[in-house]
Amino acid sequence: xxxxEGVRLQKVLSQAGIASRRVAERMIxxxxxxxxxxxxxxxxxxxxxxxxxxxVDGTRVVLDDSMVYLAVNKPLGMHSTMSDDRxxxxxxxxxxxRVRGNRKLFHVGRLDADTEGLLLLTNDGELAxxxxxxxxxxxxxxxxxxxxxxxxxxxxxxxxGIELEDGPVALDxxxxxxxxxxxTMVRVTLHEGRKRIVRRLLAQxxxxxxxxxxxxxxxxxxxxxxxxxxxxxxxxxIGDLHRAVGM
Numbered sequence: 001x002x003x004x005e006g007v008r009l010q011k012v013l014s015q016a017g018i019a020s021r022r023v024a025e026r027m028i029x030x031x032x033x034x035x036x037x038x039x040x041x042x043x044x045x046x047x048x049x050x051x052x053x054x055x056v057d058g059t060r061v062v063l064d065d066s067m068v069y070l071a072v073n074k075p076l077g078m079h080s081t082m083s084d085d086r087x088x089x090x091x092x093x094x095x096x097x098r099v100r101g102n103r104k105l106f107h108v109g110r111l112d113a114d115t116e117g118l119l120l121l122t123n124d125g126e127l128a129x130x131x132x133x134x135x136x137x138x139x140x141x142x143x144x145x146x147x148x149x150x151x152x153x154x155x156x157x158x159x160x161g162i163e164l165e166d167g168p169v170a171l172d173x174x175x176x177x178x179x180x181x182x183x184t185m186v187r188v189t190l191h192e193g194r195k196r197i198v199r200r201l202l203a204q205x206x207x208x209x210x211x212x213x214x215x216x217x218x219x220x221x222x223x224x225x226x227x228x229x230x231x232x233x234x235x236x237x238i239g240d241l242h243r244a245v246g247m
Contacts, residue, residue, distance in 0.1 A: 059239030
């Protein structure tokens with residue numbers, strides 16, 4: 001008697017860390033699981049984990065355990081490259097002991113050495129490409145410290161759009177977070193990825209940036225992650241990123 005092809009769907013979900021096999025069975029019965037775009041409610045369903053796309057509650061399940069998805073809090077003064085031929089500190093120094101096999105990692109949205117904060121690293125090249133492509137409009141949020149007080153109406157102006165030397169740019173959101181005599185912290189959200197875009201934009205309207213931290217990329221948030229630390233993205237964060245770029 002030949003063995004049926006494929007692996008039972010509830011076993012695949014359990015091995016992927018979605019839920020225990022018993023809870024996975026309930027998810028299937030409740031119609032929460034899709035295989036290749038079709039809702040599956042039959043417990044005996046067998047799938048090829050290497051060939052099919054599985055989603056739970058609309059979120060894609062990553063089945064390939066060779067995939068790496070990391071969030072790094074890049075410290076001030078560190079370069080976003082994986083190596084530096086001039087011996088300057090770089091992101092590669094942080095991850096070389098964390099990622100086995102020297103896998104090819106792509107950084108999502110490099111940060112300048114004088115900018116700190118959230119940087120994503122992955123060997124999922126298609127995801128990295130889409131997250132950086134402006135057509136998918138993945139929002140990135142920064143906290144910028146500038147000199148002086150922000151005049152009323154500046155946010156409206158920035159959201160309407162400012163002309164820079166390489167074309168116009170418009171913010172998705174702008175808010176004053178904190179203000180003390182002589183300086184102000186603002187929150188800036190945009191889906192542009194041009195070089196030094198936040199610094200150039202704020203300088204253009206008379207507010208050169210003294211300090212800049214990226215705090216969000218899409219649904220991934222820096223939170224209280226300390227500078228220089230690395231963490232693996234959660235299953236939900238990975239799913240949210242895939243969904244944001246149509247994967």
